[in-house]
Amino acid sequence: MKKGIRIALGIFAVLLCIGAATLWGAMYYLPNTFNETTDEQVVVIEEKQTGAEIAQMLYEKGLIRSPELFRLALRISGNGAKLQTGYYQIPNKVNQTELIELLQKGHVKAVRVTIPEGYTIGEIAIALEKDRLVTAKEFLDVAKNYVPYQYMYGPKPVTYRVEGFLFPSTYDIPVDASAKDIIDLMAREMNSQLTPDIRKQLDDEHMTIFEFITLASLVEKEALFDKDREPIAAVFKKRLKLGMPIQSDASIQYILGYPKAHVTIEDTQLQSPYNTYIINGLPPGPIANPGKKSLEAVLNAGDTEYLYFVADKEGHNHFTKTYEEHLKVVESIYGN
Known part of the structure; x- marks a missing residue:
């Protein structure tokens, strides 16, 4: 074999090895x-x-x-x-x-699942199905009728009695857990958040646990930033005390089934027991599962001079005392 051919074959072999190594990598x-x-x-x-x-x-x-x-x-x-x-x-x-x-x-043997604050029962069901733990249908079927704690019963009909009472957190869920097992796990965690001190404070304020969780769920969905949670809770508590509709856009979004960016006048006229623009008091039940910060906001919210608030395009809320001031702020943010 000629020397030139041997060199060429050698170079080819080196390149082949480099190519194989690259492919292997x-x-x-x-x-x-x-x-x-x-x-x-x-x-x-x-x-x-x-x-x-x-x-x-x-x-x-x-x-x-x-x-x-x-x-x-x-x-x-x-x-x-x-x-x-x-x-x-x-x-x-x-x-x-x-x-x-x-x-x-x-x-x-267990799957780690994080349930974010503000998830609804439907969203939790989808998350669990995505992680192949249970199907969404299995979870929702159990959620309709299974009530681990008596305080989950409110005075009016709701679709899911456990809505609002499953604590958002990170859980290690056994791979063989049933839908009932998972609801038990999350409901026990929410129950543990309701300490004796919290229950006493609620009694002192003449507020039931059901009302507390319902109000906290509205705060959870209204507040994008933590600093807004407590003042929003204070406005809602003041409106409830005065007998005014609390007029929560989050309750309208719950009726619609999706987070609509801008709630219209027509939306606020929807006939539903969850429409807090046309009913006085709280909706029939929670509209989401609130996290610890929203629970604390309701507990810590004191008296306020404000009756109105509106979120700007970045999600920061602006609070006003009168309806006229409120309209001016809305116009300054969104125009006519």
Whole structure:
């Protein structure tokens, strides 16, 4: 063989090795394409699920860059038959090697789920279904009729008696938990927030736990910023004391079923027991599950000189004493 040919073949072999190494690195060490706002994601591998099906699922969840490269990596590593069925929580920015190792031995007995403040029962149901714990339908069916604590009963009919009484927090939920088990877990946490001191304060203010949670749910949905929670609660309490409609836009959004940016005059005329523009007092029940800050805002809200408030385009609320002042602020923010 001529020397030139041997050199060319040698160069080709080196390039081939570099290419293979690059491919190997792409398969094994590139980070995943996880959403930056998500710390972990739940993956469920079921019995008889093929490598191709697993790869497609991981790709759709943004955990791998290519189903084909993932399957190739499994074949090359000899780990294709070693993936275990079960629940997995995959952290952000694992590379493919780490991902394969987790799917071999990292299955969990409980799934960590975070329920944000202000979630409704419907939103909680969707979150639990997304993490493959229970279906949304299973959760909502139980939520309609299951009432762990007597104080969840209000004087008027509601769709979900547990609405408002499931404490927003981070929970480690067993993978075999039923919908009833999950409601129990979250309701117990809310019950633990209702300390003896809080219950005594509510008695002193002649406010039931049901009314307290209902009012806190309105504050939760009205306040984007923490500094607004207490003054909003104070306005609502003053209006209730004076026998005025509390006129909460959040109650209108609950009727509509979505967070409408601007509530119209027509919206405020909707015929519903939850329309706090046309009824006096609180709605029939909570409109969301309030967090600790909104609960504290209701407890700490004292007397106020304000009767009105409106949120600007950034979500900051502006408080006024009279309707005329309120109209001027609304016009200054939104125009005619």
